[in-house]
Amino acid sequence: LAKTTQPISMDSYEGQEVNITCSHNNIATNDYITWYQQFPSQGPRFIIQGYKTKVTNEVASLFIPADRKSSTLSLPRVSLSDTAVYYCLVQASGTYKYIFGTGTRLKVLA
Amino acid sequence: GAGVSQSPSNKVTEKGKDVELRCDPISGHTALYWYRQSLGQGLEFLIYFQGNSAPDKSGLPSDRFSAERTGGSVSTLTIQRTQQEDSAVYLCASSLRQSVDTQYFGPGTRLTVL
Numbered sequence: 502l503a504k505t506t507q508p509i510s511m512d513s514y515e516g517q518e519v520n521i522t523c524s525h526n527n528i529a530t531n532d533y534i535t536w537y538q539q540f541p542s543q544g545p546r547f548i549i550q551g552y553k554t555k556v557t558n559e560v561a562s563l564f565i566p567a568d569r570k571s572s573t574l575s576l577p578r579v580s581l582s583d584t585a586v587y588y589c590l591v592q593a594s595g596t597y598k599y600i601f602g603t604g605t606r607l608k609v610l611a
Numbered sequence: 612g613a614g615v616s617q618s619p620s621n622k623v624t625e626k627g628k629d630v631e632l633r634c635d636p637i638s639g640h641t642a643l644y645w646y647r648q649s650l651g652q653g654l655e656f657l658i659y660f661q662g663n664s665a666p667d668k669s670g671l672p673s674d675r676f677s678a679e680r681t682g683g684s685v686s687t688l689t690i691q692r693t694q695q696e697d698s699a700v701y702l703c704a705s706s707l708r709q710s711v712d713t714q715y716f717g718p719g720t721r722l723t724v725l
Contacts, residue, residue, distance in 0.1 A: 542718075
């Protein structure tokens with residue numbers, strides 16, 4: 502199974518770019534990497550998904566190196582409302598298990 | 612459109628009682644997932660349904676936990692003889708298909724076992 506590891510917490514200031522890295526050393530060939538955002542008392546919400554190289558959407562970018570053993574979620578110019586817990590998810594290929602990372606608690610300061 | 616809904620939103624029960632948690636997925640979504648989130652912790656995967664079938668039940672924490680899905684829609688997670696360590700938020704998610712499709716989460720059911 503592709504176990505994932507993330508930093509427990511990060512602080513940032515408004516307007517800064519934030520990069521959160523997830524390690525998944527045992528990722529399988531067919532696995533995708535997905536990032537979710539969770540606010541208190543809510544279910545997680547999809548942010549971005551990728552397989553390799555770089556993916557960008559209106560809220561974030563996802564960088565995945567060639568060996569795919571890690572991925573980095575990049576949030577440009579964060580605001581106070583980006584304070585949340587961010588999870589990476591790697592599907593364990595062929596086992597029907599969904600292994601979320603431990604989550605990174607991002608606090609954005611004014 | 613309607614998202615994933617879960618009921619009840621909160622459930623307080625006494626140790627040893629059975630509880631049923633319900634999930635209504637987004638209409639047309641064939642895949643359904645259950646997770647557990649203990650206070651301040653990450654998400655623990657419990658079980659996944661493709662249609663009405665759960666191909667792998669090994670994520671369920673013990674034999675006191677069971678889940679079913681009927682009509683390819685509503686799912687129930689049943690916990691028998693609840694224990695205090697079962698206290699957590701139980702989250703349900705659905706996706707259009709399985710594999711890498713985006714999972715849409717419900718608001719969760721907060722279970723407290725006294």
